[in-house]
Amino acid sequence: MNFRHRSLRSNLVVLVAVLLGAISALTHAQDTNITVSSTTSTEQSGLFAFLLPQFQRATGITVKVVALGTGQALDVGRRGDADVVFVHDQPAEEKFVAEGAGVQRVAVMYNDFVLIGPADDPAKATGKDIAAGLKAVYAGKARFVSRGDNSGTHAAELRFWKQAGLEPASEKPSWYRDTGSGMGAALNTAAAMNAYLLADRGTWLAFKNRQNLRIIVEGDSELFNQYGVILVNPKKHPHVKAHAGKKFIDWLVSAEGQAAIASYKIGGEQLFFSNARK
Amino acid sequence: MSVFADALVAAGQLLLTADASLGDITLLSLRVSATATLIAALLGLPLGAWVALTGSRLRLPTLVVLNASMGLPPVVVGLVVYLLLSRSGVMGPLGWLFTPAGMVMAQTILITPIIAALARQTIDDAHLSLRDWFNSLGLSATQRVATLLFEARFSLAVVLLAGFGRAIAEVGAVMIVGGNISGSTRVMTTTIALETSKGDLPLALALGALLVALVLIINGAAQWLKSWLEQQRG
Numbered sequence: 099m100n101f102r103h104r105s106l107r108s109n110l111v112v113l114v115a116v117l118l119g120a121i122s123a124l125t126h127a128q129d130t131n132i133t134v135s136s137t138t139s140t141e142q143s144g145l146f147a148f149l150l151p152q153f154q155r156a157t158g159i160t161v162k163v164v165a166l167g168t169g170q171a172l173d174v175g176r177r178g179d180a181d182v183v184f185v186h187d188q189p190a191e192e193k194f195v196a197e198g199a200g201v202q203r204v205a206v207m208y209n210d211f212v213l214i215g216p217a218d219d220p221a222k223a224t225g226k227d228i229a230a231g232l233k234a235v236y237a238g239k240a241r242f243v244s245r246g247d248n249s250g251t252h253a254a255e256l257r258f259w260k261q262a263g264l265e266p267a268s269e270k271p272s273w274y275r276d277t278g279s280g281m282g283a284a285l286n287t288a289a290a291m292n293a294y295l296l297a298d299r300g301t302w303l304a305f306k307n308r309q310n311l312r313i314i315v316e317g318d319s320e321l322f323n324q325y326g327v328i329l330v331n332p333k334k335h336p337h338v339k340a341h342a343g344k345k346f347i348d349w350l351v352s353a354e355g356q357a358a359i360a361s362y363k364i365g366g367e368q369l370f371f372s373n374a375r376k
Numbered sequence: 377m378s379v380f381a382d383a384l385v386a387a388g389q390l391l392l393t394a395d396a397s398l399g400d401i402t403l404l405s406l407r408v409s410a411t412a413t414l415i416a417a418l419l420g421l422p423l424g425a426w427v428a429l430t431g432s433r434l435r436l437p438t439l440v441v442l443n444a445s446m447g448l449p450p451v452v453v454g455l456v457v458y459l460l461l462s463r464s465g466v467m468g469p470l471g472w473l474f475t476p477a478g479m480v481m482a483q484t485i486l487i488t489p490i491i492a493a494l495a496r497q498t499i500d501d502a503h504l505s506l507r508d509w510f511n512s513l514g515l516s517a518t519q520r521v522a523t524l525l526f527e528a529r530f531s532l533a534v535v536l537l538a539g540f541g542r543a544i545a546e547v548g549a550v551m552i553v554g555g556n557i558s559g560s561t562r563v564m565t566t567t568i569a570l571e572t573s574k575g576d577l578p579l580a581l582a583l584g585a586l587l588v589a590l591v592l593i594i595n596g597a598a599q600w601l602k603s604w605l606e607q608q609r610g
Contacts, residue, residue, distance in 0.1 A: 133474060133557075142574050147558070164474060164555035178463035179473050282573025289575070307575030335463055337471075 131160035132342045135172075135180035137250055138280050140325070141165030143300030143369055148362045153349050159342050167249030167280065175199060175328070178335030181343040186298075186325045187250035200328035206350050207359050207370045208324045211254055212302055213315035214285070215240070215294040223294065223314050229262040231315035236264050239273045241293035245284050246276035254323065255296040261320065285311075298323055300369040325370070350374070382578035387585050397559070398583075402590065405563040408476050408550070409543035412483035413491075416543075417536055420488045424495030425521040428503060442496065445489030450482075450548035457482040458552045474555040479563070482549040487539035494535040502528040530602055537598055541591055564590075 140146055141163055150161045164174060168185040175183040176199045183200065185191060194200045213231050215223060221238030223231040235242055244267065245252035256267055266274040277287050281301045288295040289309040297305075302313070315321075327347050332340040349355045351374035359372040390398055427438050459465050461473040461481070472478040502524050503510075510520055525532065547565035554561030556570060564587045571580035 138573070142570070162474065162555075162557045162560050164557055177465075178468070280573055282570075282575060285575060286572065305575040307577055337463060 130158060130342070131162055132181040132339050132346060133162045133164065133179070134182045134184055134346070135164045135166060135170075135174040136184040137168050137171055137186060138165045138282065139186070139251070139298045139301045140184060142282055143298075143304045144364070145300065145359070145362055145370060149355075149358055152358050153346065153355070156349060156354065157345055159345060161346060167245070167247045167251075168253070169248030169250075172199075175330045178330065178338065180330060181339045182327060182329055182346055184325065184327045185250060186323055187253045188324055188326065190250075190253065191326045191328060195328060198331055198334060201331050203326045203328050204347055204351055205373060205375055206325050206327050207356075207372045207374070208322060209299050209370050210316065211251065211258075211296055211321040211323050212299050212313045213294060214288065214297050214302060214311050215314035216292045217310050217312045219314060221294070225315055226317045228258050228315050228318045228320050232258055232262045232264065235294050236262070236266060239271065241273050241275065241291050242266070243284050243288040243291065243293045243295040244274060244276045245281065245296075246278040247280065249281070250323075251281060251296060251298055258296065258320065303364045303367060303369060324373075379577050379581065383581035383585065386578045387582035390582055390586065398586075400559065401562055401564055401567055402586070404476065404561075405544055405565070405587075406590075408479045408563060409483060409540055411480045412487060412543045413536055413540040415480070415484045416488040416491050416539055419484070420491030420539070421495050421525060421532065422521065423488075424492040425499050425524060427492070427496045428499040428524075429517065429520060439493075439496065442489050442493040446493050448486055448489065450486055450546040451552065453482055453486045454549035454552035457485065457549065461553065473553065474557060474561060476554070476561060479550045479554045479561060482553045483543040483546070486546060486549055487543050490542055491535055491539040494538060495532055498528050498531045498535060499524050502531075530606075533598060533602065537595055540594070544587070544591060 136146070142165065146161075146163050150163070154160055164171070164180065166174065168187040168190060171180075171183055171185050172190055172194050174180050175194065183191075183194070184206070188203075191200075191203045195203050211228075213223065213228060215221070215235075221235045221240035223234035223238075223240075225231055244255060246267075259265060259267065267276070270276075275287070275291070275293065277284050279287065281297060282305065284295055285297060285301070285305050286307055287293070289307055289311055292310055294314065299316075327350055329340060329343045329347060330338045332338040350359075356372035356374055359370050360368065362369055423442075427435055427442065457478065458473065460467045461470065461478050462468055463473070470477075472481065503520075506524065506527065510523070515523065545565065547569055550556075550561070550563055551566050551569065554563070554566065556562050556566040562570075564583060568580050568583045568587070571577075571583065
């Protein structure tokens with residue numbers, strides 16, 4: 099009996115080995131494609147769907163985009179699972195380069211954050227000053243949805259609260275809802291709760307389930323949202339497609355790439371403003 | 377409730393325009409989940425049969441672990457497979473992260489316990505009625521397994537459908553391991569999650585309806601095949 103079972107088991111081992119071999123044969127990597135870990139804002143606003151075909155025509159390189167929050171996107175790069183990271187949280191990006199995970203941070207483009215809120219603005223936060231707007235939300239104990247996911251927008255939100263001299267994230271009042279979700283999910287939550295939240299303009303413009311929400315604060319220079327692109331360090335991760343990744347970065351900051359970024363519009367409104375500095 | 381009406385319209389439009397990317401996404405969903413079901417069947421059916429027939433001391437612990445693993449959270453499986461397949465993980469050199477192969481691996485891990493546990497129960501039941509006959513014939517263990525798998529094939533087909541249903545319906549594991557990359561690892565469930573976060577709820581719901589319809593068609597086809605085979609046998 100024992101002998102028979104052993105033969106069954108060894109058959110199983112052979113089977114697994116054969117299957118693993120077959121799958122890996124199906125999926126060998128090509129050098130003409132790179133993986134970019136980026137943020138939900140660039141993907142969900144439709145920017146990549148607009149840009150990448152143009153880049154492919156120019157260079158023949160296909161770009162696979164994994165869209166995550168900035169914190170997670172940088173972590174994917176840190177583990178060596180992407181060739182290029184394209185995110186928007188300058189302090190976190192500089193740390194990424196300083197610790198040797200990335201080669202060099204290159205500024206590509208910017209857009210801006212907007213404070214979104216209920217159309218009737220119960221907290222009377224409407225204006226052009228983000229600190230004043232947040233103070234009004236705080237004073238009015240109006241419902242506020244936070245991303246709470248260590249994303250670039252979440253980092254910006256915490257920074258703006260701090261500049262307003264307030265810290266609801268650590269006080270945890272009941273009106274401050276830490277949702278731990280992506281931009282789109284947080285917008286859906288805010289729409290359902292009729293709450294305030296901070297969003298990037300691109301995702302807001304592309305977002306369809308707005309219900310009763312509108313822009314409450316915009317145009318403050320503090321709301322500036324810079325995007326940067328970094329090649330993952332090939333010295334740390336030898337499999338990184340440094341050559342093709344560099345080509346992608348070079349194209350983004352080239353006159354052609356910068357013009358392409360600036361020409362992307364939704365409903366006649368420009369979403370991203372190219373500002374690569376050589 | 378106009379979102380439901382909108383969804384119906386959107387679903388109709390998706391089908392009528394025979395959206396090319398939707399076709400790719402649907403095919404990838406089918407390919408990944410069918411491959412995972414196939415591998416899980418090749419692993420899970422023998423495993424289930426072994427647990428059903430063995431007199432080993434490991435039988436009871438294995439049985440408990442298998443039954444409990446039917447409730448493996450997809451997001452946990454996804455996370456573990458992500459860490460394994462990551463370039464910094466032990467299976468990093470395979471380069472499977474953010475590829476369909478990685479998604480197949482995650483779904484296989486997710487549904488192998490389901491197939492093994494349900495197959496174990498099915499084979500146990502079949503064995504109960506056939507044990508005396510087996511003993512009188514003096515069959516070897518391998519012969520017993522083969523006979524039982526064949527005799528219980530219709531019930532086991534339902535077991536495979538359960539595994540397939542779980543695989544094609546889950547989003548937590550494929551989202552993390554596949555990365556929801558457009559044109560590469562985007563499947564139906566991750567598309568639904570994406571459209572929901574874009575706030576396009578009617579489109580998301582329409583895709584959901586198509587997914588449910590797809591699973592219905594597959595189950596219908598399996599039922600039809602079973603009836604047909606039974607008729608052939610007379």
